[in-house]
Amino acid sequence: MPDTLIFGMEVFLNGLMAGVLYALVALGFVLIYKASGIFNYAQGVMALFAAMTLVGIMEGQVPFAHLINAILGTEVHHFGWHIPAFLAILLTMGVMVFLAWAVQRLIFRHLVNQEPIILFMATIGLAYFLEGLGDIMWGADIKKLDVGLPQGINTAIDEVTYGWFGYGFFIDNLDIVATVIAALLVVVLVMFSQYTKQGRAMRAVADDHQAALSVGVSLNFIWIMVWSVAGFVALVAGIMWGTKSGVQFSLSLIALKALPVLMLGGFTSIPGAIVGGLIIGVGEKLFEFLVGPLIGGATENWFAYVLALIFLVFRPQGLFGEKIIERV
Amino acid sequence: MKDMEEGYITEDGRKIGGVVMEMKNITLRFGGVVAIKDISFDIREGEIRAIIGPNGAGKSSMLNVISGFYVPQEGEVWFRGEKRPPMKPFQVARQGIARTFQNIALFEGMTVLDNVMTGRLTHMTTGLFTQAIWKGRAEAEEVENREKAERIIDFLEIQSIRKTPVARLPYGLKKRVELARALVAEPKLLLLDEPMAGMNVEEKEDMSRFILDVNDEFGTTIALIEHDMGVVMDLSDRVVVMDYGKKIGDGTPDEVRSNQDVIDAYLGVSHD
Numbered sequence: 001m002p003d004t005l006i007f008g009m010e011v012f013l014n015g016l017m018a019g020v021l022y023a024l025v026a027l028g029f030v031l032i033y034k035a036s037g038i039f040n041y042a043q044g045v046m047a048l049f050a051a052m053t054l055v056g057i058m059e060g061q062v063p064f065a066h067l068i069n070a071i072l073g074t075e076v077h078h079f080g081w082h083i084p085a086f087l088a089i090l091l092t093m094g095v096m097v098f099l100a101w102a103v104q105r106l107i108f109r110h111l112v113n114q115e116p117i118i119l120f121m122a123t124i125g126l127a128y129f130l131e132g133l134g135d136i137m138w139g140a141d142i143k144k145l146d147v148g149l150p151q152g153i154n155t156a157i158d159e160v161t162y163g164w165f166g167y168g169f170f171i172d173n174l175d176i177v178a179t180v181i182a183a184l185l186v187v188v189l190v191m192f193s194q195y196t197k198q199g200r201a202m203r204a205v206a207d208d209h210q211a212a213l214s215v216g217v218s219l220n221f222i223w224i225m226v227w228s229v230a231g232f233v234a235l236v237a238g239i240m241w242g243t244k245s246g247v248q249f250s251l252s253l254i255a256l257k258a259l260p261v262l263m264l265g266g267f268t269s270i271p272g273a274i275v276g277g278l279i280i281g282v283g284e285k286l287f288e289f290l291v292g293p294l295i296g297g298a299t300e301n302w303f304a305y306v307l308a309l310i311f312l313v314f315r316p317q318g319l320f321g322e323k324i325i326e327r328v
Numbered sequence: 329m330k331d332m333e334e335g336y337i338t339e340d341g342r343k344i345g346g347v348v349m350e351m352k353n354i355t356l357r358f359g360g361v362v363a364i365k366d367i368s369f370d371i372r373e374g375e376i377r378a379i380i381g382p383n384g385a386g387k388s389s390m391l392n393v394i395s396g397f398y399v400p401q402e403g404e405v406w407f408r409g410e411k412r413p414p415m416k417p418f419q420v421a422r423q424g425i426a427r428t429f430q431n432i433a434l435f436e437g438m439t440v441l442d443n444v445m446t447g448r449l450t451h452m453t454t455g456l457f458t459q460a461i462w463k464g465r466a467e468a469e470e471v472e473n474r475e476k477a478e479r480i481i482d483f484l485e486i487q488s489i490r491k492t493p494v495a496r497l498p499y500g501l502k503k504r505v506e507l508a509r510a511l512v513a514e515p516k517l518l519l520l521d522e523p524m525a526g527m528n529v530e531e532k533e534d535m536s537r538f539i540l541d542v543n544d545e546f547g548t549t550i551a552l553i554e555h556d557m558g559v560v561m562d563l564s565d566r567v568v569v570m571d572y573g574k575k576i577g578d579g580t581p582d583e584v585r586s587n588q589d590v591i592d593a594y595l596g597v598s599h600d
Contacts, residue, residue, distance in 0.1 A: 197449060200445065201446075203435070203442075204435055204438075204446045204449070206437075207437050207438060208433050208434065210429065211429070211433035211434055211435060211446075212418075212435075213397075213416075213417040213418050214417060214421055214426070214427050214429070214433065214510075215421055215426075215446050215449055215509065215513065216418050216422040216450040216513075217418055217446075218418045219418070
């Protein structure tokens, strides 16, 4: 088998795995957009905030330590305990639910029936606020996140592929775990939105507030629920990206990678977010591998956006988005 | 008017029961504008009660007070023998008051069947988890809700569009889907906000027939708003007439028709 093809297959597999991580972030966007018509710019920062909180809780960091020390003149930094990862994840989820409640209570409850662009601007504000809050609470230094997920080269795949092609594929264990978790997450979310009462109520709220009220749906409850679920997805994405590349500010920028994913998959489709993520992941890796050398490389930075632009021209609702129906 | 203590018998021989909903001295203001001024009336079990009046008389405001979208500054709302505390619209819906809207509020992206099924939300009681795995009681409940929905869909003759996204439907059919969604909740009181607005003669006749059939078949108590006098007089058992936020008449269609204030309000009267 020619070398290019074998390398290409490895690149393809790695692209798929990267795509899963993009898809995880995109999922959070889709959930909130589906339920409230809000494009949540803060989703990336939520992932960062969740990861920071998780590290902070695990390490027994004192929240707002700098602030407390500056005001009281004390020198507290750590509680001096370490909390097991599982418990810390549960506690972080609690924080994310509280955040969802606060966001709904303090921001979006006052913006019911406003234009989408105003809601969007509110989420931009929320993003900057959360970023600052995260820094004040847990400090702005780069942190290491280790919740016990396996990392490093998967030796089994390495050996098998070496046996087949005489060349061992490098597949990261973490990517495999991420793929499994993302798949589970999607199954759970789809079942939730299609088959449960709350899921149906969520779709109702997304469609028409007044009509939802008239059939007995509490808007407040649904929104808090949706922001909580989005917080949960952000936490999962935060764990994956945080484990991969450390918990730091650049984590919030993955949100920008989710944008082209959404344009491909459609803003309202959960399976669309996954497929869109995979296409972008595979597409940018393969493009870099095949075309990159010809045009000087660094194509990964822009490939996704160009692909999204092409989609906008020919299929603006995305691959799986709701058909744009217009009665004339 | 007949003695109303224990209900009454209508001209076509239907028996009307006790009071389901009573509005006592309702006043609703928007800033300096008085939309409803000290209005009282009741709605009885099994009857078709109309609220009519010229444009801007406060009819829709009244309906919104009943369904909880507006909270009146003064007055009391009594529902099934109990004074109702100030409530959110979704809480009112859960109490068994379903409504339709003048400008139609449907879930445009969903199919007709899905829209009708949302009307059953208040009747679903099984837990999140059992619903997600679709087993046991959740399955039985979904089947039961589905049967009820299909029955209403048959009844309103919209079987052929069951799977059509609502956004594709013409206006008259949308109105009917909205009625189906309200009806499937098995409401104790059904509120219709201008069910015939914007319809042609044929559609109006269809809708009138459905309203009468619903009342007849399910015994549903209906309160409706309409400004087409002809339609109202044919449909309803008793009529409240409003003008400039005040009640100017209340009684059977015949009584109302011969009421001088009502004639003045509709035909206009010179004030010199």
